[in-house]
Amino acid sequence: MKTALVLAGIAVANAYQWPSPLIDQVEGLLYEGRGEGDPNNSLIDFAGKLAQCQSGSLGESGAAEWIRFAYHDMATHNIEDGTGGLDNSLLLELDRAENVGVGMKHALADLSHFPNKYLSFSDVTAVGVAIASAQCQGPIVPIRAGRRDAIVAGPPGVPEPQQTLAEHTESFRLQGFTPEEMIALTACGHSVGGVRSNDFPAMVPPAPGTTADNFILFDTTTALDNTVVLQYLNSTTKNALVVDKNVTLISDFRIFNSDGNVTMNQLADPETFDQTCSRLFAQMINTVPAGVTLTDVIEPILTKVDGVQLSIGYDTLLLSASLRFLNSSDQRTVKILWNDKAGGCASGSCFNWSQNQRDVTTTLASRLGLSVNKYDFVAPINATTSISKFWFEINENDGSPVTVLDNEGSGYVITQDRVLYVPHSSTATSTVVAVRNDVAPSRVFMDVYTRGRSAIVNQTVDLAPSTDIESRVGYAFYSLTQSFTGVEFTFDLHSIVNGTTYTEDMRDTYFATNSPDF
Structure with a gap:
């Protein structure tokens, strides 16, 4: 049974037992910025992907892109039949008008390095929301794990600016949010980022005197705070979804004003804003298809x-x-x-x-x-x-x-030593393994996991005896030159000896150093 202790006032997971692959990796992304493995490769630095809240040349926000990505993935959930939710179906839906935006491609590029055999893309997306909020001085968002990635697209249904208030209210209802929560979640999500002219030319014109891309922020700070609320209430907002001349497109105004500003006035209190955004962001990323069970909240491991x-x-x-x-x-x-x-x-x-x-x-x-x-x-x-x-x-x-x-x-x-990965002689495109040579194996092979268009896919390949490395310390060497697709890949190594299969579970290409010491 899990117990907890307090460190610096924080609940900490105490009775944790290694290995717990899913918990290990999600916890690592949250509190180390990376999953389990070699720390010296920036490609796996999750937090480093979001170096600052306003990172683009026009003032774009990587945090806003990550949060929008998560919301658009979740937004086609239907509480009546249990379909949809945060399930990675968005990767099969990016060609829809409701998912327009180069920010979607940015977020996909940022997040796509991290899914693997144990860690779903949708879990990575959920962690991205927590990291984005923390990086931008926003509220702490509790994280659970165990989401499953869809392999088919879901139905359309992400809210769009031109829709009516009734359409928005119904869409949020199907997602599981009340009208008041619709107002608050919109304010939370639009506390960072803005609107790009290349994505919404009818709303944001190009940069003055040019045809160049333009960007209008939702508010005047880069922090995930209630400035977007305060500037709306005091009529100083430049939020294009509030003040655009085309009243058809001012969806934020319709939503914010839908209860006579009662909710927005409550969110004017910073503590209320933070507490509400923490709760609603957690509800958003924990909205999953029926039949998916999430873990308890993942606490830092002592x-x-x-x-x-x-x-x-x-x-x-x-x-x-x-x-x-x-x-x-x-x-x-x-x-x-x-x-x-x-x-x-x-x-x-x-x-x-x-x-x-x-x-x-x-x-x-x-x-x-x-x-x-x-x-x-x-x-x-x-x-x-x-x-x-x-x-x-x-x-x-x-x-x-x-x-x-x-x-x-x-x-x-250490469960076995018969088949071992040799990172010092491996690269991202060449894998070297060592196999004990006291008994010749009948087969040496690896199960390779790569990211396909929307999910992790698996293929099995055999390794051949290496002609370049002589046997040493009781081991013979096998190798494979691979050309796998995907951003990165992980693999399980196997050696069959006298009918028994020995396995080294989930090795990562980022262990490879390409600096052989023999």
Whole structure:
């Protein structure tokens, strides 16, 4: 049963057991800006994709693009039959007029690096809303996981500016929102971003004296705050959806004014605005098709292991791993220890100290009062005696006892060493693996997961013995030159030996360094 403790006033997941692939990855995106794995490749830096709230040359907002992307994916939900919701069907609906906008392509490009075998595109989109809000000084949005990606397009139905108030009200009702929530969610979503002339030429003219693209912000701040509400109420707004001369297109005005400004006056209070936007953004991203069950809210994990990779060095096996804390310390020392396959330490030396300490704090983590630190390890493992599990000893060097972190008593188990990925000899287009050569495998192959047009797709490919790398430390080498489609891919390695299949689960191409040490 999960318990919690409080760190800097924040609820923290405590009784967490590794590995939990979905939780590991979503939690990593939220509080480290990346999923599990090598931290040194900017392609996987999720938070770095949203470096600032106003990032475009015209004042466009990456945060607004991410939030709009999520809303348009969710907006075709139908509470009456349980269809639609945040399910990634938007990727099959981008050619519809209701989904116009280069911002959709920007958001897709930002988010598409992260889905994989365990992590759906729709979960990534949901995390994007939380990161966007946090980066723009908006409210904290709680995140659940477990969304499933659709493989077919849903029906049309995203609200458009030219529609009537009655049409908007009915659309939001089918999405699961009351008329008051329709007003508030529109204000929350339009607290960042604006309207682009290339997307809505009837509403926003090109830049004065030119045919160049133009952009009009919803309000005068880049923050996700209630300025959009205040400027509407005091009649200073430049929001094109409120003041456009074409009254057919002023959908924000019709929505905001639909209850005589009662809701907008309530949102004029900053605390009410933040609380309301947090609740409605969470409701928006938790609107999923019937039959989809989401996890509990994902809290930050107090101490977390990731980046675990057993591989081949020059004359030993190499165990790479990281241990992450939610609080930094200049005094703390951390040691990794392990057992060999026999359950002891036949070599007489089965421990190593961390190589370095680094900060991986995201804006969201910082907003929660967390200072997220990682300790990295590369430990030489005797190839003959190998390894069965590892654990850590933590010394805060403040007079308190040394603590042991051992995965709730079970240790961090290395399930097999018969087939191993070799990142130091691999690239994004060439995969090298090592296979124990005491018994020849009948087959070495990999299940490859790539992002198709709307979902992760799988294919199986075989690897052949490598002619370029000689056997060493009891291992022979196999390789594959691949040309897979997709932004990035992940893969499972398999080796069949005497009828038994040995598997290394979900390796990532970003482990590959293209810097072989042999």
